[in-house]
Amino acid sequence: MTTAAPPPAARIFLGVDVGTGSARAGLFDDNGRLLGSASCPIQIWKDGDCIEQSSTDIWLAICTSVKAACSLANVSGDEVTIAIDDEGEPVTVSWSGDPRRNVIVWMDHRAVKQADRINSSKSPVLEYCGGAVSPEMEPPKFPMVSENCIRMFRSSAGAKGGLLLALL
Numbered sequence: 001m002t003t004a005a006p007p008p009a010a011r012i013f014l015g016v017d018v019g020t021g022s023a024r025a026g027l028f029d030d031n032g033r034l035l036g037s038a039s040c041p042i043q044i045w046k047d048g049d050c051i052e053q054s055s056t057d058i059w060l061a062i063c064t065s066v067k068a069a070c071s072l073a074n075v076s077g078d079e080v081t082i083a084i085d086d087e088g089e090p091v092t093v094s095w096s097g098d099p100r101r102n103v104i105v106w107m108d109h110r111a112v113k114q115a116d117r118i119n120s121s122k123s124p125v126l127e128y129c130g131g132a133v134s135p136e137m138e139p140p141k142f143p144m145v146s147e148n149c150i151r152m153f154r155s156s157a158g159a160k161g162g163l164l165l166a167l168l
Contacts, residue, residue, distance in 0.1 A: 014069070014080040016062055020044065020053075020105060023061035025069040027080065036073030040064040045102065049109040052102035101149070104141055110148070111140035 010029055017024045021044070026037040040061040045052045070077060104110075115135045119126065126132055133139050 012073075012075055012080045014066065014082045016066065016082070018042075018058060018062060020107070023058065023065045025062070025065040027069050027073045027075055035075065036069045036071075038065045038068030038072060040068070044105065049112070051105040051108040053105055055103050058103065104145070106136050108141070109135045111135040111144035114140035114143045114147070117143075 012035065013028045015026045015028065020042070022039045022041045024037065024039045027035040029035060042053055042061045043057055066077075070080075112135045115133050115137070118140055119132045129137070135141075
């Protein structure tokens, strides 16, 4: 005597998108049907060309939106497959992983001088990014941090002499 195998449990997918203004979470079934979604704002600090966010606030917004989406869909966390998207902004951290300062947001324009310096090099590498870098890109932001945030740079560098950058 054989018995039929039980039907496979429906798979549920969690998508998380972290943008400049909020973290958003959505739960979807195998057919792409939205089961529940939620959003949580992320605070932005602006001071002239300086635009930053707190990595702690970003993480709390992610957690809040995921929990709210799961609650709306009546789904527990152990039932989902996760996919995460974000803008890849650099987060400066110490060797132990503790944040040392806020996240420099993509629209921060403190790296204008560094972008000009990179562009004036006329490097053939620039052909791969449209012919020029902007202060919104990571390549000018890295030297801006090392040139202007010396105390943080040194405290993050430890004995190795390099800045540890983790992508959020």
